[in-house]
Amino acid sequence: MVKDLPDLGLITPHILVVDDEQRIRDACRMVLTSMGFTVETASDGPKGLDLIEEKHFDILLLDLMMPNMSGFEVLTRVRDIDPDTVVIVITGYATLEHSIEAMKKGAFDFIPKPFTPDQLRAVVSKSLRYTHALQDIVTSKSRMRVMVNRLMDGVMTTDSDKRIVLANPAFRHMIGFKGSTMVGSLVSETITDETLLKAVDQALATPPGSFSEIVHELSIPGSGIDGEKIFSVRCSPFRGRTDHNIGTITVLHDITAVKKMDQMKSDFVSMVSHEIRSPINSLLMQLKIILDGLAGETTPKQREILERATDKMLNLNNLVTELLDLSRIESGLVAHEKELVDIAGLLSEQKIFHTPYAQKKQMEIELTIENNLPKILANPRHMDEVLSNLITNAIKYSPEGGSIRISAGVKSECLSIEVADSGFGIPEEDLDKIFSRFYRVKDSNTRTIHGTGLGLAIVKSIIDSLHGSITVKSAPGEGTEFSILLPYNVH
Known part of the structure; x- marks a missing residue:
């Protein structure tokens, strides 16, 4: 076995050899079986295509020059039937033109006749590394999609033309989308909220070499128990290898509960502050009457204590005033007083x-x-x-x-x-x-x-x-x- 052969784990690669020469088929079967592969053979193109219709083959060793149906015709059909099959063409004439034409039609590599067992092992090992790389990419993409779809936050990605590439279930639910799919449509065709549309435009307009995350808040009216929903919107440009924008990533996070809690705290602080202010002012008035001597003479020690108490009450009054100001600002009551x-x-x-x-x-x-x-x-x-x-x-x-x-x-x-x-x-x-x-x-x-x-x-x-x-x-x-x-x- 070739020592740099990829680790196959529990999966045994399945290889099909299609060649009209019996000795080539037998030689390939012997060499590849000794490497631990499952090998099947076919004597012409139609028989090989029948096998490919029935099952998946990881690698296809395909002779280009065969009677009834050429290897080029088989290669074209394989691309349609099972595009994940890696094709290695066998050419008896070893012409560069045939090899280039086959590569253009989707072949991964070629091997000229006659070839040695070591040459066969090398080209198959090379194609297996490519197959495993493709499988890793497909698996990673699949896992990533599952992860994104299970996120509680809404995620949407677009391309540079503002067409939606991905929108997870959470995002569709958050914006109230009722259709079957958002993928492929323009953002403006499925989203009407100006805040979101503006965020995508701003992210795409971010010049190369700089990065900025567009942050907004989005309020979506609701009905029944749910009521209004408030989301934080974070939109960023998605950069390619040349640092140019190739799309955008938008994340929605539900902050409704946080906003409602902040509002409850502000309301509570406002209510308590109002209730405290009246008795404080009353106490300050009473202290002033005593300090002014309107309630009788006071000793120096008494005056010192009363002045200290007045300072403390004034500090408390300032605290109440600032709490009321802060509550009013955070509640948005001053937003339009400009x-x-x-x-x-x-x-x-x-x-x-x-x-x-x-x-x-x-x-x-x-x-x-x-x-x-x-x-x-x-x-x-x-x-x-x-x-x-x-x-x-x-x-x-x-x-x-x-x-x-x-x-x-x-x-x-x-x-x-x-x-x-x-x-x-x-x-x-x-x-x-x-x-x-x-x-x-x-x-x-x-x-x-x-x-x-x-x-x-x-x-x-x-x-x-x-x-x-x-x-x-x-x-x-x-x-x-x-x-x-x-x-x-x-x-």
């Missing part, structure tokens, strides 16, 4: 407002604004809140004598705002958490600084509602820089 906002003017006002607080800590606020800064469509009160939070934090978390740099300009077709300080800085392990609700960096520098841990969460929610982004760069002892990018042409 107008054109002059960020340059807003930044100038913020500098004037915060300068006295900064001067108490011997700090300077440096403001740089590019000329002709574009206006953005936003809620003025919430943009004021974003800037106020960042500047206040920069002052609070910086030592005396520090500096604050604020700049605004245009970058990557977006309005860019940067707020940097020379403060305590943020450890690397905390950078991913600072935009979470109630999270505060705790160390020896910040232990005495009061706060709710909601300021940056509110900032992040407002920026997200404007389809913008906020990033932070910081290191302990090296200060912190927040960078905001806001699209100024989104209406």
Whole structure:
């Protein structure tokens, strides 16, 4: 047996020899049987085709020059009957023209007469490696299709012409497709949602050499118990070996339960905050009456205790206010409360407002604004809140004598705002958490600084509602820089 023969496992290759010469058939049977193969023979083309009609052969050794029916005719018929059969042609004349013609018709290889047993073993071993490679590809594709079809997420792939190549059952169910198949049709013929269609267009338009994942949310109305469904949409370009787009991959993930849970939490926070605010305001009024002496004289010690209690109540009142703001932003109630906002003017006002607080800590606020800064469509009160939070934090978390740099300009077709300080800085392990609700960096520098841990969460929610982004760069002892990018042409 040839030593580089592929591992056949439990499958014994089945080989058919079709040749009009008895000695060739017998010689092939003897050599191939000794290699462990199952071998059958036929003396002409019609008999060989009858056998191929009855069963599958992994390899066909086919003589090209035979009476009644030539090997070329048999080869053409085999391609129609069983295209997975690997054909090795036997040519008695050893002409290159015959071999090339046979290869064009689908033959895998050829062997010239007369041939030795070693030559026969070599060409059969080569064809078996090819057969096994084809089987591995078919098996891998089949397994991949089964895996994709069993995914809970919806998956759709398209070609560069936006024709659907694959759409698993989950995807068809998510978009409410009722037909028999989506494969082969244009995306626009089976999908009406503009969000999905736009995502596919954007993915295909992604230039070579760059990669971006198009992310959207998709709401599909429902009825009965199911009600509205909300899906996250992630669409990416699919690249070929030359890095050009050859299609797209779209994944739908059901986030309905998460969205409903977030809404329930926001509703609960809003309800509790409203219920707490009234008694807090009442207590603050009562404390003010006592501190103003309207309820009688107070001793210095009593006044100290009452002032401390007032500070705590004010902190609690601030927490309730910020919780209400955060709940309102995340519920989408401010989504339509927008107008054109002059960020340059807003930044100038913020500098004037915060300068006295900064001067108490011997700090300077440096403001740089590019000329002709574009206006953005936003809620003025919430943009004021974003800037106020960042500047206040920069002052609070910086030592005396520090500096604050604020700049605004245009970058990557977006309005860019940067707020940097020379403060305590943020450890690397905390950078991913600072935009979470109630999270505060705790160390020896910040232990005495009061706060709710909601300021940056509110900032992040407002920026997200404007389809913008906020990033932070910081290191302990090296200060912190927040960078905001806001699209100024989104209406």
